[in-house]
Amino acid sequence: MSGNNTEWWRNSVIYQIYPRSFCDANGDGIGDLAGITSKLDYVKSLGVDAIWISPFFKSPMADFGYDVADYRDVDPIFGNLQDFDNLIEAAHQRGLKVIIDQILSHSSDQHPWFEESRSSRDNPRADWYVWADPRPDGSVPNNWMSNFGGSAWRWCTRRRQYYLTNFLKEQPDLNLHNPEVQEQLLADLKFWLERGVDGFRLDAINHAFHNRSLQDNPARPLELDENGLPPVNTYQYQWHIHDKSQPENLVFLQRVRQLLDQYPDTVTVGEVGDDNTHKVMADYTTENRLHMAYSFDLLSEECSAEFLRETLGKNQQVIEEGWPCWSISNHDVPRPMTRWNKGFDPEQAAARVPMFLLTQLTLRGSVCLYQGEELGLEEADIAFEDLVDPYGINLWPEFKGRDGCRTPMPWVNGGEANAGFSPVKPWLPVPDEHYHKAASLQEDDSASMLNRFRALLQWHREWPGLATAEQEIVDTGNDLLVFYRRTETEEFLVAANFGHQADTLELPAGFAEARDITPAGFAGKVTGGTAALPVAGARVLYRKKTGSGQ
Structure with a gap:
């Protein structure tokens, strides 16, 4: 296919x-x-x-x-x-x-591959997992840690080697090399x-x-x-x-x-x-x-x-x-x-x-x-x-x-x-x-x-233009998350209040008369050149780019 x-x-x-x-x-x-x-x-x-x-x-x-x-x-x-x-x-x-x-x-350590791999050092799947010899004092091969805490190495008595486990001891790492x-x-x-x-x-x-x-x-x-x-x-x-x-x-x-x-x-x-x-x-x-x-x-x-x-x-x-x-x-x-x-x-x-x-x-x-x-x-x-x-x-x-x-x-x-x-x-x-x-x-x-x-x-x-629009994050310096999304023909301005207090956003040039396409249910309003955003408030504004011909 x-x-x-x-x-x-x-x-x-x-x-x-x-x-x-x-x-x-x-x-x-x-x-x-x-x-x-x-x-x-x-x-x-x-x-x-x-x-x-x-x-x-x-x-x-x-x-x-x-x-x-x-x-x-x-x-x-x-x-x-x-x-x-x-x-x-x-x-x-x-x-x-x-x-x-x-x-x-x-x-899993109960997968047939691992059961075969740990049976000896010379079986057909001996190298299918990550095995390593102990240090001369019997300790683990290195300092790597498991995602779940403790050493990432577990001892196998049959091979007298350690195997790598980045997660639980029951999850031996496959050797993709x-x-x-x-x-x-x-x-x-x-x-x-x-x-x-x-x-x-x-x-x-x-x-x-x-x-x-x-x-x-x-x-x-x-x-x-x-x-x-x-x-x-x-x-x-x-x-x-x-x-x-x-x-x-x-x-x-x-x-x-x-x-x-x-x-x-x-x-x-x-x-x-x-x-x-x-x-x-x-x-x-x-x-x-x-x-x-x-x-x-x-x-x-x-x-x-x-x-x-x-x-x-x-x-x-x-x-x-x-x-x-x-x-x-x-x-x-x-x-x-x-x-x-x-x-x-x-x-x-x-x-x-x-x-x-x-x-x-x-x-x-x-x-x-x-x-x-x-x-x-x-x-x-x-x-x-x-x-x-x-x-x-x-x-x-x-x-x-x-x-x-x-x-x-x-x-x-x-x-x-x-x-x-x-x-x-x-x-x-x-x-x-x-x-x-x-x-x-x-x-x-x-x-x-x-x-x-x-x-x-x-x-x-309803707004497929968001699929490919470029993005620009605005550094407002406050609790408002603001960013643009832009295509060749249209522009979106998104603002959301992540803070604990109401806030306002002075709209940039070109957006004072933009269309408010905010989904229903979000608090906030646009008046003149300002968007008022209470706690959890949000606005999405939309405008056609000048000269886009649309």
Whole structure:
């Protein structure tokens, strides 16, 4: 197959589904593929372009699917391959693209490849993972740290060597320096492309290669917390120069792109977390590598206008023809309703959530939304005895892990158990405060968060010029985030108040008489040459460029 990519993904809106927590169709307390299929009409009604499904592959679930034991099969808790084929068909019938997670940097320690690799030093897959001898004193090969804290090395008694684990000890790192490993992973991608997937979200893709010298990472100056204490996670104690983002990865990503180019209209979006995020995003989304990438910058605790200006400005300086995908929430971080609303009263917090989405939709790039964001769900406070995330259990109580954003979707609040997610006790509890935000309660309320999201996504479709417009961030020096989007014929001015106080913006020349195209529901008004913006207020102004002939 061959053909030109229509680049549908530029300016697209992707809806992330965490299958364990979306909808339980078979009544075992865990969401599944059939449950996703049953809710596709709801997903379509949001106005999104595609869904991204987190891992559903066969797995021992040490990291809830991100430890893959078979790259070509569905774990029985989620269904089977026929269920997946049914989902693909149903999504495509509704005009929805389907993107699936792929974990190319590591597998499960129960994958047959690893079981063979660790059996000896001379078996056919002995070099499929990253193995290293101990130092003369028996200690680990170098100072590399796991993302989840502690050494990135685990001892294997059979080989009397250490193996590399950038995440959990149950997730050994694949050795992509081995050409056989690359060929196998590309073949596994092709397996899913042949089944009709429209693309891949590549998990932690800049971890795919390591520096074969195994050189120590340099120490990083520690940022102390408000109590004067160093970080809880030892991963933050060093600059990650040698354990990820290696140059060999760029060549491999070109091979991935060559494969996808054989399947028209398919896409890759890479998860990139790095000390030099913007440079890595730029490198990974140019020269026929990834189509787009997202980083952890907007998944941070910080969301001031100053922080956003700095982050967006850095990205703009280096990414050039590359393409970002902006995400402010996912299955790994606290929900923005809680994380980005510290210090705001409940009414202001609820008003700020649509402002966050409007900002995403008007930035240069694509948008990724996480399930439940459209309902305005808060981060759940999970009791220690209910935690299942090993990340949180290991670092409790200073870090509570990722369970708080992974609780089940609340579908109904009409007396049904577990808000309609499952008829039995779910794998994580449905928080009491989520019941009154159930989708069924919000459906018929035109002012609900759910319907605000739908209206915003519809508005987004009505302004296709935003898809390719260039961007310029304005340094206002205050709590207003202001930026231009420009094409050859039209110009947009976006302003949003991220602060705790009302503010005003003196409009630049040419915009005093511009058309106000702000979506309904946002406080603020334009009078003469001034835009008044209360807390969570926003304005989007539009004008044709002089001499455009339109």
